[in-house]
Amino acid sequence: MITNAEPVSNSSRRALLKMTSLGIATAGVLSAITLATAVNAQPSAPLQLGSEWDxxxxxxxxxxxxxxxxKNRYGITLAADLYVPKNSSGKLAAIVVGGPFGAVKEQSSGLYAQMMAERGFITLAFDPSYTGESGGEPRNVASPDINTEDFSAAVDFIGLLQNVDRERIGMIGICGWGGMALNAVAADKRIKAVVASTMYDMTRVMSKGYNDSVSPAQRAQTLEQLSRQRWEDAASGKPAYQPAYNTPPQGGEPQFMLDYHAYYGTPRGYHQRAVNSGNAWTLTTPLSFMNMPILSYINEISPRPILFVHGEKAHSRYFAETAYDAAAQPKELMxxxxxxxxxxxxxxxxxxFDKLTDFFRKNL
Known part of the structure; x- marks a missing residue:
């Protein structure tokens, strides 16, 4: 399902689907994962946040x-890291940060949050519902609705802090949470500016595959098996899980899969709580994404500004370009x-980061 790429092996194909959270949303791999079992997805206890720097x-x-x-609007308790500039005073502008999809706040979102706090903003990086240190059962499941709500719940929290100017709140969404952030900002008028960095539209990639390559027949087959998997889960009383991505590359993977492993599977970016670092999404996670285009109202973000940031060589660049075209001014694609x-x-x-700093100083 990857255009302009060499054919990949079955093991590589499974790794590809795991890391992009497509799960079984692409034809040709369904039979390979229907027997998948849970991997590192134990039921959560009441939140007990660690105190060490991890x-x-x-x-x-x-x-x-x-x-x-x-807590978010659905009563799920979210865990987050709050970063405040040292020796700051008065009410400051604030930025909520989330992503990437399948990551935790100890990874990329935390880095962005800390870097922006160094530049004078109060920032909050959070774990989405059902993942990381946040609450929610079952573990490691995603939802375009609930995860969009997570962003607004973070705005609820940060806007109540005494040292935050609630009229100057921005948002950064990374990778799959770039699309979620845009979806949140479209509906939540409290957010004054948004950055989507290296973004994915997860509803698009899950329902249509990369570069919209899934045919109607393949989509129907996926939905058939996803639907029947619900009976399997209901009968067992717990969800089945996709295969974990926790092995070194086997050869034949496209370059972006090697890039994912170099981050999530090595000391560079590995974190034991991250879904993408050897854990797994539930097998039926794609269901709630299949009929839910999250960027339908992106034009309603206007007149608040959007900054899209994407890599020249990123396989996902087309997501940002499409979203940029659909958005209304003011907007910028970097x-x-x-x-x-x-x-x-x-x-x-x-x-x-200098560009992000200028963007938020100007617009918050």
Whole structure:
């Protein structure tokens, strides 16, 4: 289902589907994963947040960090990291950060949050519902509705802090959470500016495959098997899970899969709680994405500004270009020369933090 790429092996194809969260939303791999079992998806206990610094990036001496919790509109308790510039005073502008899809706040979103806090903003990086340190059962399931709500719940929380100017709140969404952030901003008028970095439209890729390559017949087959999987889950009393992506590349993978592994599967970006670092989404996770185009109202973000940031060489670049075309002014698409999709997760020399800083200072 990858255009302009060499054929991949069955093992590589499974890895591809796992890491993009397509699961069984692409034909030709359904039989390979219907017997998948749960991997590192134990039921959650009441939230007990660790106190140690367990991020994939070094702790800054320019910000104060604390762990916080808050509830979303569905009653799920979310865990988050709050970053405040040291020696700050008065009410500051704030930024909520989420993503990538299948990651946790100790990875890319935390890095973005800490970097922006160094630049004078109060920032909040959170774990989406059902993942990381956040609550929700079953574990490791995603929903375009609930995960959009998670962003607004983060705005609820940060807007009640005494040192935050609630009329100056922005948002950053990374990878699949770039699309979720845009969806949240379209409906939540409290958010004054938004950045979508290396974004995916998860509803589009799950329902149509990469480059919209899934045929109607393939889509129907996927929905048939997803629907029947519900009986399997109901009979067992617990969800089945997709295969974990926790093995080194086997050869034949497209370059972006190697890039994903280089982040999630190595010390560079590995985190034990991340879905993409050797864990797994529920097998039926794609169901709620199949009929839910999240960017239908992207034009309603206007007159609030959008900044799209994407890598020149990113396999996902078309998501940002399509979303940019659909959005109303003011908007900007910034293409980072030579950068891949994953480069914008953590490569500080490629993530345009100065541009992000100028964007939010101007618009918050």
């Amino acid at each position: 991020k994939t990036f070094a702790k800054s001496d320019k910000v104060e960090h604390s762990k916080v919790t808050f 293409i980072i020369e030579g950068a891949s999709h994953v480069d914008l997760y953590d490569q500080i020399d490629k993530i345009p």
